Amino acid sequence: MAERWWLVVMLLLVPGSSSAWELLSSLPLSLYNLYECGFRADIDAVDCALARNxxxxxxxxxxxFKSVKEFIENDNPSKPLVLSLHGWSGTGKTFVSSLLVKHLFKEGSQSRFVHFFSPVLHFPRVQNLxxxxxxxxEWIQxxxxxxxxxxxxxxxxDKMHSGLIxxxxxxxxTSWVVYGSNYRKAIFLFISNGGGDDINEVALDFWRQRKDREDIRLHHLESAISKAVFSNPKHGFWQSQIISQHLIDVIVPFxxxxxxxxxxxxxxxxxxxGCKTVASRINYFV
Incomplete structure (x- = not known):
């Protein structure tokens, strides 16, 4: 890929050359998206990071991995990628999100094109809904x-005011392609403790029945999670159009x-x- 961009630069310096523009038009993403946005999707690194950490x-x-890989490799997605991560605190939702950000953008979480929203910090007062x-x-657009x-x-x-999202x-x-920008290439991640009790109950049932937890599949959990967040008036997804219009692509249980x-x-x-000595004895401490 790097050699290809050097070729583009060289061709652009040649007066009257149209080859550079032809090459640019053949690339899956524009120069602006790759170099101004700092978007550097490394799918192999995502796979490796998830497996190791x-x-x-x-x-x-x-x-x-499957949803991100398919989305990134699609040059013309029909809609943005919308993922909703569910599970109790401490199960890895925020950590996994940070891994994705790290391997999708050159500057990781420091990129100005990666945006974090906290309802407690950014939307604290219900009277200002x-x-x-x-x-x-306005901010998203x-x-x-x-x-x-x-x-x-x-x-x-689960702490966001109902109706805000x-x-x-x-x-x-599927319809947002305006101002020369394809909004369907964006990624939205929702992180929630909602549905955590339902996830835990399914895991407990598998344990009681002496079933391998690796056999738990999405169909065991998906409907229960959706129902739990959609019917909870204290959850940000309560009666949300995002749920009723099926705009979430994948529900990810933790x-x-x-x-x-x-x-x-x-x-x-x-x-x-760098704490290798103590790490080797972790079974004694934990």
């Missing part, structure tokens, strides 16, 4: 116009971790921090 989450690993909705819609490959992360959806519904469908998974997480982090 995420434990006890076979469903999340499979679903995230209508203003928040207007501001959020402005940033998508600046970079169609923008990534938006909405944290703690519907402000972005127009950006999640299972409760077993002690062995926690030990693996701690050991991996300690090794990465």
């Amino acid at each position: 995420v434990f006890g989450q076979h469903l999340a690993q499979e679903l995230l 209508e203003q928040y909705k207007a501001d959020l819609k 402005g940033n998508l116009t600046a970079c169609c490959r923008s990534l938006f992360v909405f944290e703690e959806m 519907d402000a972005i519904v127009p950006f999640l469908g 299972l409760p971790l077993r002690p062995s998974h926690v030990r693996q997480c701690v050991r991996t982090e300690m090794v990465q921090q």
